[in-house]
Amino acid sequence: MSEPQATAKAFRTFLLGLDDVIGAHGTAMLLRRAGIAQYIGNYPPSTEERNGYLLRYFSRVILEMFDIYGAMGARAIMQRVGRAQASRGLEESASLVIFARAAMKLMPIQQRVAMVLERSGRALQDQIDVVVRTSKNQDHFFVEMQHCPYCIDWKHTAPVCFAMIGFLHRVLQRATGGTETIEEIECCAQGAAVCKYRITLNPE
Numbered sequence: 001m002s003e004p005q006a007t008a009k010a011f012r013t014f015l016l017g018l019d020d021v022i023g024a025h026g027t028a029m030l031l032r033r034a035g036i037a038q039y040i041g042n043y044p045p046s047t048e049e050r051n052g053y054l055l056r057y058f059s060r061v062i063l064e065m066f067d068i069y070g071a072m073g074a075r076a077i078m079q080r081v082g083r084a085q086a087s088r089g090l091e092e093s094a095s096l097v098i099f100a101r102a103a104m105k106l107m108p109i110q111q112r113v114a115m116v117l118e119r120s121g122r123a124l125q126d127q128i129d130v131v132v133r134t135s136k137n138q139d140h141f142f143v144e145m146q147h148c149p150y151c152i153d154w155k156h157t158a159p160v161c162f163a164m165i166g167f168l169h170r171v172l173q174r175a176t177g178g179t180e181t182i183e184e185i186e187c188c189a190q191g192a193a194v195c196k197y198r199i200t201l202n203p204e
Contacts, residue, residue: 004055004129004147008044011053015043017084017163018061021077030068034060055128058149062160075162078150082166089123109201112175113141117199120171141199143168151189159187161195168197176201 006014018027028040036057044053066074107115114136121132121143131146150161165182172180179202186196 004149004152005050006053006055006058006128006149007126008047008049008051008053010127011039011057012044012046013085013088014058014061014081015039016088017081020084021080030061030064033064033067036060050129055130055147055149056153059151059153062150062163063154066156066160071158071160074160078162079166079169082163082168083170084166085163086167086170089127109176110136113172113180113199113201116172116175117141117143117168120168139200141201143197143199144194145196146194148188148195151187151195154189155191156187156189158190159184159195160189161187164195164197168199172199 015027015031018030022030031037031040034057044051062074062078065077069077114134117134121134124130124132124145128149129147130149133144135142135144145164148161148164150163161184165184168182169178169180172178181200181202183198183200184195185198186192186194188195
């Protein structure tokens with residue numbers, strides 16, 4: 001099996017999200033430290049091609065971010081990066097934008113959230129070599145991701161995939177008004193089989 005990759009567009013969106021939060025110079029520093037300096041000033045095109053943009057490149061960058069900024073600093077930065085990634089994805093994906101605008105006002109909140117998570121999971125699978133599953137019980141929604149790009153290449157004692165939390169907050173914003181609570185309750189960096197997120201809907 002070949003190593004998991006992302007589309008050129010997905011890797012570009014990740015790098016632009018970093019630029020949005022820490023600036024191009026900060027992104028360049030992380031790329032250099034992560035050993036992928038070939039992308040400094042040379043971001044991939046916005047295409048669907050998979051030309052060697054490995055998922056471990058994402059996690060290498062985040063590992064360096066943890067080393068520089070510490071866990072608390074990295075958490076704040078990566079949540080903002082995840083939101084920026086989601087915002088760019090919504091802007092570039094006409095189907096997601098049309099869905100978000102047309103469907104949200106007419107559905108009960110549980111149905112809104114379920115449909116947004118399902119659509120977002122499919123969109124992620126189109127762009128990166130991951131497997132995304134969504135589920136719910138009486139109290140919570142859950143999102144599971146196999147081959148998570150944010151921690152695929154390193155280990156940590158606590159969950160580290162803050163970018164995914166930011167991403168989920170952003171895609172759910174129209175459905176929930178931004179009132180949900182999202183926690184990563186299992187993380188591959190800790191040795192789990194998947195990264196798993198628990199979403200609690202709070203009163204609107």
